[in-house]
Amino acid sequence: KQEVTQIPAALSVPEGENLVLNCSFTDSAIYNLQWFRQDPGKGLTSLLLIQSSQREQTSGRLNASLDKSSGRSTLYIAASQPGDSATYLCAVMNTGFQKLVFGTGTRLLVSP
Amino acid sequence: GAGVSQSPRYKVAKRGQDVALRCDPISGHVSLFWYQQALGQGPEFLTYFQNEAQLDKSGLPSDRFFAERPEGSVSTLKIQRTQQEDSAVYLCASSSQGQGYNSPLHFGNGTRLTVT
Numbered sequence: 001k002q003e004v005t006q007i008p009a010a011l012s013v014p015e016g017e018n019l020v021l022n023c024s025f026t027d028s029a030i031y032n033l034q035w036f037r038q039d040p041g042k043g044l045t046s047l048l049l050i051q052s053s054q055r056e057q058t059s060g061r062l063n064a065s066l067d068k069s070s071g072r073s074t075l076y077i078a079a080s081q082p083g084d085s086a087t088y089l090c091a092v093m094n095t096g097f098q099k100l101v102f103g104t105g106t107r108l109l110v111s112p
Numbered sequence: 113g114a115g116v117s118q119s120p121r122y123k124v125a126k127r128g129q130d131v132a133l134r135c136d137p138i139s140g141h142v143s144l145f146w147y148q149q150a151l152g153q154g155p156e157f158l159t160y161f162q163n164e165a166q167l168d169k170s171g172l173p174s175d176r177f178f179a180e181r182p183e184g185s186v187s188t189l190k191i192q193r194t195q196q197e198d199s200a201v202y203l204c205a206s207s208s209q210g211q212g213y214n215s216p217l218h219f220g221n222g223t224r225l226t227v228t
Contacts, residue, residue, distance in 0.1 A: 004154070032214050043116070043203055043219035044155070051214050089154055098143065098168060100217070102154030 006103035021075040023090030116220035137206030
């Protein structure tokens with residue numbers, strides 16, 4: 001059974017810092033890995049999708065990497081801003097299934 | 113709006129009542145998912161539709177939960193005889209393609225169900 005873990009559970013940084021969020025998963029037979037952002041009381045917003053054959057994806061100040069063999073992904077946020085404050089969720093889709101298995105998220109607070 | 117729409121936004125039900133939660137996916141999206149999110153947790157998969165076919169219902173916690181998508185667009189999640197442990201946010205998501213494709217999910221804002 002696939003299990004997804006995110007570390008740290010919460011992170012507080014001053015504006016302008018670069019930061020890394022970590023995600024690990026137990027079953028390496030994944031189809032893709034996705035990073036989402038969730039604001040309080042809202043649904044999830046898709047940030048990046050990394051296919052199993054890819055090593056990384058970039059969008060603006062965000063960069064996500066994938067090491068399938070070791071069961072790890074990182075989300076790098078450059079030059080953090082207060083508007084980046086949210087919960088960041090990592091999710092994996094196993095090969096042969098359509099469902100995503102989510103971690104419990106990292107709650108990020110960026111202070112001005 | 114072009115996003116996924118869910119209604120009602122909030123629902124309070126007395127234990128034992130039946131509830132129905134509605135999801136309007138993005139027009140033309142083939143895949144539709146329901147997830148349940150408890151406070152402080154990540155979403156957990158409930159069920160998946162490709163067009164009108166329910167291809168995976170392995171996440172439905174009991175036979176009190178039922179989902180349908182009869183015409184391949186709007187979906188309804190029904191919970192019969194609600195229990196306190198059903199209190200959660202129910203999220204609907206859609207994607208443009210079906211199985212075997214890497215298409216991102218678009219989520220609605222969810223329905224927060226509170227069972228008293």
